[in-house]
Amino acid sequence: MSSYLKTQGIVLKEAYTGEADKVITILSKDHGKMSVFAKGARRPKSRLVACTQFLCYSEFLLFKGKDMYTISSCDVIETFSKASNDIIKLTYASHIIDIVYDTVQEGQYAAKELRLLLNTLYFLFNSDKSPDLITCIFEIRYLCLLGYAPYVNSCINCNEGNIKNIYFSFKKCGFLCNKYECLLQDSSAIKLLPGTVKALYHIVHSETKNLFNFNVSKDVLEQLKSISNRYLKERFDKNYTSLDYLKKLKTTDLNGTDSKNPDN
Ligand SMILES: [Zn+2]
Known part of the structure; x- marks a missing residue:
């Protein structure tokens, strides 16, 4: 033994x-x-x-x-030590680690969680992709792993798949179309930009190896961030505050680095 x-x-x-x-x-x-x-x-x-x-x-x-x-x-x-002097990327990494720390249990088989974490850190530290986008992708995909995937295949109410104007409902955890009776399900549903719809679908459904292989416009990133933040907060009933530090950095502009700068 x-x-x-x-x-x-x-x-x-x-x-x-x-x-x-x-x-x-x-x-x-x-x-x-x-x-x-x-x-x-x-x-x-x-x-x-x-x-x-x-x-x-x-x-x-x-x-x-x-x-x-x-x-x-x-x-x-x-x-991942190339980043040890990159305070901004380390702050994003801390945020991501906090989420994993809170949600993985002792003795649990965690191969998928580990793989997603390693992939995320790899892109965070070895690519010039926006850390905000990488973090959104991680958060939404991680929620999917934990069984909280948002429903993004069609309208969650009428099941119509071919829809032009798509809304996101936090109450229903997925897409709603703009038919009156569907929007009645959640009057606070948010109208999505077409790029946000595509990004959400990709994050939920893509193969792991392709997960990070896309970029979005600044407007789409802002919408994706607000959806991801709120979805995470509501599912975990917790406010993750590590990234607040970056907002302070930004307002004082200590080092002139704009962490929101969208990449190529
Ligand atoms: Zn509908």
Whole structure:
């Protein structure tokens, strides 16, 4: 009976403990969220320095102790560390990690969640795609993984698929057409721009490998953001505030970087 466990995982949180140790929380493919003890990881020469840092993705060999797992050895697979001095991208990453941290349980098989997270971080740190768009794509697709996919195939009320003017209903969690009796279902439904309709359909239905392969106009991005924010807030009953920091940065324009700048 081996007390060792081999798993791949990404660091969601790190906390200091003892004189030079850390307890990290990783998202692992086979066991969901795990708390792992990293002995001596804060010593500069420790072989655990890299693999116990926020956003580092590694293969871990863990030893099952009395209270929690301890890292026996690890091999770094991807660090996402090019971004460590990019405060804006790191803020987006923190927001994304907060959502995953709150929704994955310990002992849960989380292969799909892990894959989406890794893909999202990859695009966030290795492409010049708008971080706002990447975050919207992540949020909506992640909600789909958790079983909260919005209905975007046709009008959720009359099932008409060939519709010109499409509305989004938060109450009904999907598209409504502009027929009187359909809009009566939710008088607060929001009229969507054609680009938003396409983007939502793509995010819900595309294959994982194509998920991030599209761009939108500034207006569509603003609408997508407002839908994604509200949908997330209503499903999770929680306000995620990490990104508020960027609004402050923007108003004071500390570094002149416009994080909303749409990419090519
Ligand atoms: Zn309808």
